[in-house]
Amino acid sequence: xxxxxxxPLADAxxxxxxxxxxxxxxxxxxxxxxxxxKQFDPRVLVVPVGSxxxxxxxxxxxxxxxxxxxxKTFELxxxxxxxxxxxxxxxxxxxxxxxxxxxxxxxxxxxxDTPYFGRSAAGGAxxxxxxxxxxxxxxxxxxxxxxxxxxxxxxxxxGGADIATSFRLQGVTx
Numbered sequence: 001x002x003x004x005x006x007x008p009l010a011d012a013x014x015x016x017x018x019x020x021x022x023x024x025x026x027x028x029x030x031x032x033x034x035x036x037x038k039q040f041d042p043r044v045l046v047v048p049v050g051s052x053x054x055x056x057x058x059x060x061x062x063x064x065x066x067x068x069x070x071x072k073t074f075e076l077x078x079x080x081x082x083x084x085x086x087x088x089x090x091x092x093x094x095x096x097x098x099x100x101x102x103x104x105x106x107x108x109x110x111x112x113d114t115p116y117f118g119r120s121a122a123g124g125a126x127x128x129x130x131x132x133x134x135x136x137x138x139x140x141x142x143x144x145x146x147x148x149x150x151x152x153x154x155x156x157x158x159g160g161a162d163i164a165t166s167f168r169l170q171g172v173t174x
Contacts, residue, residue: 001125001126001142001166001169002166002167003144003172004171005173008120008122008124009120009124010121010124011044011120012119012124013117013119013120013140013141013151014119014128014138014167015114015116015118015138015139016114016116016128016131016136016158017113017136018134018135018137021114021115021116022113024115025048025049025112025114025115026050026115027047027048027052028047028048029052031047031051031053032054032056033097034055034058035055035058035059035105036059038059038102038105039105040097043106043108045110046109046119047109047111048114048115048117049111049112051089051111052086053086053109054083054086056081056082057080060080061101062079063079063101063105064077064078065083065097065098065099066097066098067095067096070093071092071093071095072091072093072095078101089109089111092111092113093111094108094111094141096108108143116128116131132158133159133160134158136155136156136157137156138156138165138167145169146171149171152169152170154167
């Protein structure tokens, strides 16, 4: 995945959607969005619909994590350690996270209705293993897209052999 200038793009979310993929999706377990050094870690988290996400606070200060996004609205009031219960992300979409105490803290939980997804590393690469042959909509999203912008998409046909494809995410600049 590259940005509008053709440079590799980290933290891009790539996911493959189809009717068959929706039928195969299962919630993830043991997923977490930690707070460390007054930042969320990771900055972008991708989970399948129905996944429970824990929010451990690994800082020595308290955090007040919240999201008012349509995909998931919740509040974890001032706490240290691990909040009592994980948050279940039961609707596909993008939940923007913040901390009421530290305004510079921001993160995104991208909830997808497919088991075929990944987040790009610094070099822009995303590797998805064991994607069944079929026709998909490949969707690509990044936090630098304008707020509320949908994921960009294109058709993708997966055959029996490994394939490589590239995607230039217009609207995202370095």
